[in-house]
Amino acid sequence: xxxxxxxxxxxxxxxxxxxxxxxxxxxxxxxxxxxxxxxxxxxxxxxxxxxxxxxxxxxxxxxxxxxxxxxxxxxxxxxxxxxxxxxxxxxxxxxxxxxxxxxxxxxxxxxxxxxxxxxxxxxxxxxxxxxxxxxxxxxxxxxxxxxxxxxxxxxxxxxxxxxxxxxxxxxxxxxxxxxxxxxxxxxxxxxxxxxxxxxxxxxxxxxxxxxxxxxxx
Amino acid sequence: xxxxxxxxxxxxxxxxxxxxxxxxxxxxxxxxxxxxxxxxxxxxxxxxxxxxxxxxxxxxxxxxxxxxxxxxxxxxxxxxxxxxxxxxxxxxxxxxxxxxxxxxxxxxxxxxxxxxxxxxxxxxxxxxxxxxxxxxxxxxxxxxxxxxxxxxxxxxxxxxxxxxxxxxxxxxxxxxxxxxxxxxxxxxxxxxxxxxxxxxxxxxxxxxxxxxxxxxx
Amino acid sequence: xxxxxxxxxxxxxxxxxxxxxxxxxxxxxxxxxxxxxxxxxxxxxxxxxxxxxxxxxxxxxxxxxxxxxxxxxxxxxxxxxxxxxxxxxxxxxxxxxxxxxxxxxxxxxxxxxxxxxxxxxxxxxxxxxxxxxxxxxxxxxxxxxxxxxxxxxxxxxxxxxxxxxxxxxxxxxxxxxxxxxxxxxxxxxxxxxxxxxxxxxxxxxxxxxxxxxxxxx
Amino acid sequence: xxxxxxxxxxxxxxxxxxxxxxxxxxxxxxxxxxxxxxxxxxxxxxxxxxxxxxxxxxxxxxxxxxxxxxxxxxxxxxxxxxxxxxxxxxxxxxxxxxxxxxxxxxxxxxxxxxxxxxxxxxxxxxxxxxxxxxxxxxxxxxxxxxxxxxxxxxxxxxxxxxxxxxxxxxxxxxxxxxxxxxxxxxxxxxxxxxxxxxxxxxxxxxxxxxxxxxxxx
DNA sequence: AATGAATGAGAATTCATTCAT
DNA sequence: AATGAATGAATTCTCATTCAT
Numbered sequence: 001x002x003x004x005x006x007x008x009x010x011x012x013x014x015x016x017x018x019x020x021x022x023x024x025x026x027x028x029x030x031x032x033x034x035x036x037x038x039x040x041x042x043x044x045x046x047x048x049x050x051x052x053x054x055x056x057x058x059x060x061x062x063x064x065x066x067x068x069x070x071x072x073x074x075x076x077x078x079x080x081x082x083x084x085x086x087x088x089x090x091x092x093x094x095x096x097x098x099x100x101x102x103x104x105x106x107x108x109x110x111x112x113x114x115x116x117x118x119x120x121x122x123x124x125x126x127x128x129x130x131x132x133x134x135x136x137x138x139x140x141x142x143x144x145x146x147x148x149x150x151x152x153x154x155x156x157x158x159x160x161x162x163x164x165x166x167x168x169x170x171x172x173x174x175x176x177x178x179x180x181x182x183x184x185x186x187x188x189x190x191x192x193x194x195x196x197x198x199x200x201x202x203x204x205x206x207x208x209x210x211x212x213x214x215x216x217x
Numbered sequence: 218x219x220x221x222x223x224x225x226x227x228x229x230x231x232x233x234x235x236x237x238x239x240x241x242x243x244x245x246x247x248x249x250x251x252x253x254x255x256x257x258x259x260x261x262x263x264x265x266x267x268x269x270x271x272x273x274x275x276x277x278x279x280x281x282x283x284x285x286x287x288x289x290x291x292x293x294x295x296x297x298x299x300x301x302x303x304x305x306x307x308x309x310x311x312x313x314x315x316x317x318x319x320x321x322x323x324x325x326x327x328x329x330x331x332x333x334x335x336x337x338x339x340x341x342x343x344x345x346x347x348x349x350x351x352x353x354x355x356x357x358x359x360x361x362x363x364x365x366x367x368x369x370x371x372x373x374x375x376x377x378x379x380x381x382x383x384x385x386x387x388x389x390x391x392x393x394x395x396x397x398x399x400x401x402x403x404x405x406x407x408x409x410x411x412x413x414x415x416x417x418x419x420x421x422x423x424x425x426x427x428x429x430x431x432x433x434x
Numbered sequence: 435x436x437x438x439x440x441x442x443x444x445x446x447x448x449x450x451x452x453x454x455x456x457x458x459x460x461x462x463x464x465x466x467x468x469x470x471x472x473x474x475x476x477x478x479x480x481x482x483x484x485x486x487x488x489x490x491x492x493x494x495x496x497x498x499x500x501x502x503x504x505x506x507x508x509x510x511x512x513x514x515x516x517x518x519x520x521x522x523x524x525x526x527x528x529x530x531x532x533x534x535x536x537x538x539x540x541x542x543x544x545x546x547x548x549x550x551x552x553x554x555x556x557x558x559x560x561x562x563x564x565x566x567x568x569x570x571x572x573x574x575x576x577x578x579x580x581x582x583x584x585x586x587x588x589x590x591x592x593x594x595x596x597x598x599x600x601x602x603x604x605x606x607x608x609x610x611x612x613x614x615x616x617x618x619x620x621x622x623x624x625x626x627x628x629x630x631x632x633x634x635x636x637x638x639x640x641x642x643x644x645x646x647x648x649x650x651x
Numbered sequence: 652x653x654x655x656x657x658x659x660x661x662x663x664x665x666x667x668x669x670x671x672x673x674x675x676x677x678x679x680x681x682x683x684x685x686x687x688x689x690x691x692x693x694x695x696x697x698x699x700x701x702x703x704x705x706x707x708x709x710x711x712x713x714x715x716x717x718x719x720x721x722x723x724x725x726x727x728x729x730x731x732x733x734x735x736x737x738x739x740x741x742x743x744x745x746x747x748x749x750x751x752x753x754x755x756x757x758x759x760x761x762x763x764x765x766x767x768x769x770x771x772x773x774x775x776x777x778x779x780x781x782x783x784x785x786x787x788x789x790x791x792x793x794x795x796x797x798x799x800x801x802x803x804x805x806x807x808x809x810x811x812x813x814x815x816x817x818x819x820x821x822x823x824x825x826x827x828x829x830x831x832x833x834x835x836x837x838x839x840x841x842x843x844x845x846x847x848x849x850x851x852x853x854x855x856x857x858x859x860x861x862x863x864x865x866x867x868x
Numbered sequence: 869a870a871t872g873a874a875t876g877a878g879a880a881t882t883c884a885t886t887c888a889t
Numbered sequence: 890a891a892t893g894a895a896t897g898a899a900t901t902c903t904c905a906t907t908c909a910t
Contacts, residue, residue, distance in 0.1 A: 019894085037339075056881065120337050120339070122254075161401075161405070164405075168392070171389045172385045172389015188381070195382055195416040199412040257904060258906080270907090273907080484875095487875050487904085490901090555773070558685070595842060598827065606824065607819050618812075629816055635849065696893095702893055703884090704890090704891060712884075712885080
């Protein structure tokens, strides 16, 4: 897969793949604990219970670890979006779909500590910028796809803009799901759905007005 | 409470205050240029056209620079919110108020280039966490205040929740105002207003329903 | 001077220049002790009785230290060649000139431990290659100059070739001057002169034959 | 004495010896490509198309690889000198003999690309020093042998000194045979012969004078 | 007060060598 | 025997902070 392009050496054995996974898990944990910049490769190796040498046998540098981690996140995010999209076969309402999406994303966020540390970092190196782009793109593209299902015939440019806005709303709100208090977290989850739904409904309304008035002309 | 608490020495003379301001300007610039983590104290001193020794005469460490900068941002943000709040004497519509607020915040963001670099960093030290908290609090508190004006009688808890959501929507969307293309930026600005307005209207609706149904009982 | 171009920061104060010199002395010593590749920047700093940080304040990397050292060597070598060339005002014999040159070079070599370690290393980086080139060029160019004085009218191409050979003979023989035994060292010095003289005489002879035969034609 | 003393295990089977040879070939190639210091044992193993583990089954450490390679070089150099010495049965002139020797050495140098990288390195460990010594000794000893044939009755001490000088002249000049331009390389080869011959003739002359004057006394 | 040289802990990365499979 | 994953000491270089002048 594409993620392997960032690996120094594609692990041929099961053990190697496990080690790669363990390193990525460790990296995610360390990123979650201290943030991306403060995370050291030694800390990641220690967390992965491996040696620094082994880490560098698989990853040529720190950026590559993040790239691989992001590739994994993208794969897993895709699963979240896919499961929501599949449900669309049943022609569910926008409200229910948004509900499932937000629940899925919150669950993803809660089970993937470290994701936000990477998602919100300001990338420095060129490679880091490309990686950040990749991650942002996944959310944006999937948002566009979903939007296209609920508001068909939307001009490309508008769909692009609206999806950009929606994905950034989600990006801004996701960190809130970290909240410890369970009741409050549920309330927040609900508000995220409300906010997203409100924005999407506003898109629908405006689009209907536009097309209606077009017909009138 | 006063921002000067983070200063090693309160500059009693005008010259000292000017130097502090120049350092903060420099810090903001460097943060904007290379990001928070890549910014070095030496680079900040150089940008401020002072010596590293002088910098440390005013600030005990790097965190203190950020704290002071954030304190200044908080002051300046307050001005943005205040000007919007003052207009409320005229009892403007929610739509117009949101429009002014978003315009003000976008303008603030564009004229304070280092702001986002600090706002979105993952704080490491305890002091950094406190500083980040302070900044988040300002936005949240001011949001609550505004919300209270448009939906009076909202229970504290709900007002707190809604303002939290609203401030995070804004936080998520603000970085988009960086976009170079002027047309697209204007379109984005409009969508930010739409999204925020849509959410706030949903709050109003829900509140009216609640109170109406309350009355019916 | 040109050597400063490799410095990260031109030392403005006497103290700074002294420190640079001390670091270069230390580097020469360490190179002499363990060879170029085995020399570590920490060892150089320790030998210079300074901190690794100070070393890097003046030199951006290890290669730059060598470059500066070589620049100093080139300056000092120039002095050796100059003093020999100046004597030529007296129109000394080739034998005496070679004698003085070899004595000068042996003295230079004995008083500049570390020179050979750099002169004979195989450069790896591009910068190192350029530096090695510079050093080789100095010897070659000065050899050409001297040769031109003793065998005037030699075609450029030949002078270039002969000087190349002569400079490499010297390069090959110089390390022998390290020999501890004083008697043996003196004998070696004498043989170096003999060998160099023999080669240069052969050039003269061949050139005279050539020009003689040319005239005959 | 035997080169196998540096081997961890004398390969009893043909296959093992082939593997050892392949590793030495690989080492020579890598030394030629990147220089001695930059050569890694992993790169050597890769070039030899074997595993790093196998490499260490035959050689206890990196120095041992060089030692074995040098031992092979010494063997092969011996062949060059032997073929020249054998021709001496025909009582060829010094000029012709030098010509053959230099041609042989240049050919050796050109066909053994890794040789110079090892010959000119500054040895660090004790083992490396011993190995370097061994290589230098071979050239020196063979030089002495040849010198003895052309200037018989030379006192041991002088023969030793002269051979030392001659071997270092050759060492200094050999790297020049790397030159790409074929014409220039041929010219250089010729000059090497001229220089060496000139020195050896000077030895002869001095010896004849000495013995003549001895007789006169 | 101002300056900027000096410090050294700490970070990323390499590579000779070992050892489990 | 062969393999190549694993190890970690050692190396280069950075940068927050101190301190002599």
